[in-house]
Structures are given as C-alpha cells and as structure tokens.
Amino acid sequence: FQFFWLSLNVWLFGKTFLLYNQGLQYYYLHQMLGLGLCISRASASVLNLNCCLVLLPMCRVLLAFLRGSQKVASKKTRRLLDKSKTFHVTCGVTICIFSVLHVAAHLVNALNFSENYNEEFVTLNAANYRGEDPRKLLFATVPGLTGVIMVLVLFLMFTASTYAIRVSNYDIFWYTHNLFFVFYMLLMLHVSGGVLKYQTNLEEHPPGCFNPNKTLRQNLTVPKAFEELIPDYTTEPFPEDLPVPEPFVQSGFMRVCSEEPKFQSHFPETWFWISGPLCLYCVERLYRYIRSNKPVTITSVISHPANVLEVRMVKEDFEARPGQYVILHCPRVSALESHPFTLTMCPTDTKATFGIHLKVVGDWTERFRDLLLLHSNQDTEILPIFQQRRYPKLYVDGPFGSPFEESLNYEVSLCVAGGIGVTPFASVLNTLLDGWKCYKLRRLYFIWVCRDIESFRWFADLLCMLHNKLWQENRPDYINIQLYLSQTDGIQKIIGEKYQALNSRLLIGRPRWKLLFDDIAKCNRRKTIGVFCCGPNKISKTLHKLSNSSNSYGTRFEYNKESFS
Secondary structure: OHHHHHHHHHHHHHHHHHHHHHOHHHHHHHHHHOHHHHHHHHHHHHHHHHHHHOOHHHOHHHHHHHHHOOOOOOHHHHHHHOOHHHHHHHHHHHHHHHHHHHHHHHHHHHHHHHHOOOHHHHHHOOOOOOOOOHHHHHHOOHHHHHHHHHHHHHHHHHHHOOHHHHHHOHHHHHHHHOOHHHHHHHHHHHOOOOOOEEEOOOOOOOOOOEOOOOOHHHHOOOOHHHHOOOOOOOOOOOOOOOOOOHHHHHOOOOOEOOOOOOEEEOOOHHHHHHHHHHHHHHHHHHHHHHHOOOOOEEEEEEEEOOOEEEEEEEOOOOOOOOOOEEEEEOOOOOOOOOEEEEEEEOOOOOOOOEEEEEEOOOHHHHHHHHHHOOOOOOOOOOEEOOOOOOOOOOEEEEEEOOHHHHHHOOOEEEEEEEHHHHHHHHHHHHHHHHOOOOOOOOEEEEEEEEOOHHHHHHOHHHHHHHHHHHHHOOOOOOEEEEEEEOOOOOHHHHOOOOOHHHHOOEEEOOOOHHHHHHHHHHHOOOOEEEEEEEEOHHHHHHHHHHHHOOOOOOOEEEEEEEEOO
16 A cells, blocks of 8 residues: 555656646746756645645544445445554655655755846746845745744654654654644645746747847847847837748747746645645544543543553443544643543443553553552552542543454454453453344454463453353354463463363463464355454564465455554
C-alpha cells in the first residue's frame, strides 16, 4: 500500500512539473526562476493532496460509523478501514519528504528572484530590486515567515512521532502532535501571499512577442528598409492604419502583440484542498466533546497481578460493540491528555456496565492508578475495593471501531493475543458468555501467550465460565483455548481446582505457528478464517506471512491485527 501511494504521488508530481515547465502562462516566471518554479509547484500539489487526506483517518466517529453501517457490507471494504493508521502515517511521511523538496526549491527561487530581477516585469518579481538579500524574502514576508515556522512545527511533529519517543515519553508525542492545528493555520496564511504569478492575457501578448508600444531601438536592431515605416513614439499606440511590416509578422522568432503582459496570483488552491477535511475534523471533535462532556460513574476498581488495573463504569445511553475502544480523560491526572483503552466488557440489554483493563506502564497510568486505589501497593493480588470513596471525575469518549469487531462475523476465527493484548478479545469472550447463537461465529481458536503465569489470572475466571457454559450446552468444540507460557518461573502457582480447565490447556514455550496454521487449515477445509492479532510486532509479522501463504486444504486466512506501536 505504501508503495502504491508513493507511486501515485510521484505521478502527480511529474504531471504538475510538466504543466509548469511547458505552460505558456508561466513562460516569464519560468525564465526568471528556472526549474525552481516547477519543483516548488509540483511538490506543492503533492502536499495539498496529503494535507487534505492526512486528517481523514483521524475522524474516528466517521470510521466507526462506516464500519458499523450496513452500506459497507463487504468484509474487504471494511478491512480497508483498518488501514487508517497506516494511511495516516504514510501521508505524514509523504508530507515530510515533499516538504524538503518544496523548501529546497523555494530557497533557489528566493535567490533567483534577487539575481534575475527584471525591471520590465515589476509585478512578477518578489524581490524589490536586483541583488536584494534573499533572507528578506524568507523572514520578512508572510509566505516566507510562515514557511519557516511550518518547517519547525513539522520537524517537531515528525521527530516526536518516532517509535523511540512514543515508547520512552508518550507525553512528548501527544503534545507535539497537537501542533497540527497551528500547522494548518500557518498553511492557510502561507498560500495567501501570492508570490508566484501567471500571465492572464496570452491572446493579446503571446510570450516572446514584439510589442510596438516600446522603444524599438532599446530592444531591437531594425533593418534600414523598415526604419521609416516605424514612427518615433513614447506611449502612443501603434497606428491602426499603418501596415505592419510583413517580415515582422511572419518571422519565426517574433510576433506582434497589442498590450503589455498582465500577471495575476493564483487563487489559494490549498484552501479548497484542506477546508473540507479540516471542517469535518473540527465538527467531529466538537461532537465528541459534547458527547463525552458528562462524566461516567465508576462502579468498581480491581487490582490485578502484574500491574494491571480493571475499571468498571456505567454511563447513560452508552452503547458499544465487542472489539471497540474508548478514550479516557481524567482532568486530575492531566488537563489535556487523553489515552485509548480497549473495552474488555461491553454493555448489553441486561446490564449497563462496561469496563477496561489498563497496564500501569507510564506516568499517566501511574497517576491514574494512585487516584483510584487507596494504596498503590495493592497490585499483588485480585482485590476488589469495597470501601466507599470518591473517585476522580472520568470522561469517556467513544466508542470507536477496531478490526476485532469482525471476529464475530467469520464462521471460524483465530484470535492471537500477546500479554495485555488480550483486552480486545476479552470483550468478545464476554459477549459469547452472554450468548453465542445469534452470531455467525461457530468456532473460535483462542491463543494467548504470556511471560509469567500470573498474567493469565486477568481473565482466568472469564475463560473458565465460558468453557463451562459451552460444555453445558454440548458445544465443547466451539472454543479451542491454548495458553502458552514463555517463561517457566513460578509454574507451580497454577495448580488449583478453580482453574483446572485452564491447567490442562497450558503449554510451556512459544507456539509453533506453522504447525498451528496447518492443523487449523486441515480441520476447516475450504473455509475462510479470520485471523486477529493483538501483540508484539514479531508475532504480527509471522502471522501475516503465514496468512498470505497457500495451503493444500483450500483454506483461506484473512489477516487482521492491532499492534502495540
């Protein structure tokens, strides 16, 4: 996909380059600026397209609506929506690449405007005189100054978006990424300068023509045979009754024009490109603010092993589908920051409670945990908090769609979780516990890989209840549970009657993915299996590769994933 998008942008760059290189309306400007004109305008067209589209993947409400709409009935079409983050990143990288070209071209243009200053075309010049310091064009004009600031903003956004920064300090990424609004405001000012102009009267003044309203002897050596035919004049128009000498009309290097060239700035096309998506994004943000303006009611907080916290809440008129996620905002933790968390429990017709599991791994989650728990050291055992206390105000924005909504729409699904990546599948399991017959899903392969044994206790009760329910309904083959422990320290802790059903499904080591896929394909011949993964990138890449490989059983695997990155 990234290669296709880059190829499309290169094609657009080439088409615009040829337009400005060969277009007669840019003849005089091209004579002054050379290839700097073509490169700057071609890169600007690519930037317009990507600045327009980069916002659309961030319209989460729109994507969630499309994913749940009956009008988007095709799985393949809905799976394209799962590429929204990839598309956003691809557009961002494209903006950075072509911004470098755009800036380099305009640096050359600023120098050419100064060195190639032409007194005959004063309105065409951005410089005020020949030899003017090009730095004045960069720092003393609206297009130049806004361009410099935009480069700085883009540099901050790009560097803070790298994986290393996001992992080490998410706050830096979050705050710098919100500078996009400043970037767009500067962009609208940047294109309003009208530095580059085109000729509007090509019919009356073809480029390179001879204008008889100018003094001939200053620009042209006239043959003696025609000197008497051309009168002396200053600004008087060429007499209509005086015949124009044939050699001047028919010559291959000269045409007679009737007026001076006229130049005009382009209407800021960027406004057309970005106004729609920007307005759509702003309207959506306003809608999300209004929707999430009422705080939720926290009903319970449970501390799980391995620094995992479960928060259960209720909110009036809150509806969600299994696999979706919400964005939490706690003003007492941070006035501006908000963070996404996958729903592990969705509200149903019989209960209004919904919940999340969050792993305490950063400053925000640490402060949030300390506000919720009476004692921050209660993370060594499952401990419901029954004490009456006043929880901090918590606002929930969402829900928003994710690839895991499709897990119930396949006849057979393979769900692979790595560590805390089990959270999106927990909501699916909770939904199946309430009732599975109304869904298309008829067989679920659930693979969960963890480093320590205590992590399985996050959802051990849920897995046991679902297992027992299916046995009672005579459908033990509905779900195939496989738990993999990659580290063997503390394995003796799993022994116990409560989790006996899980003990028999616990395996030591890592899954042998190739054998696993072959076994699933053999048991589900000529079927389409949905593959869903939420875990480390190494597992995701392995599953993606295996899903795209062929097998001898006619089984087709369709890959979906969500990564921690």
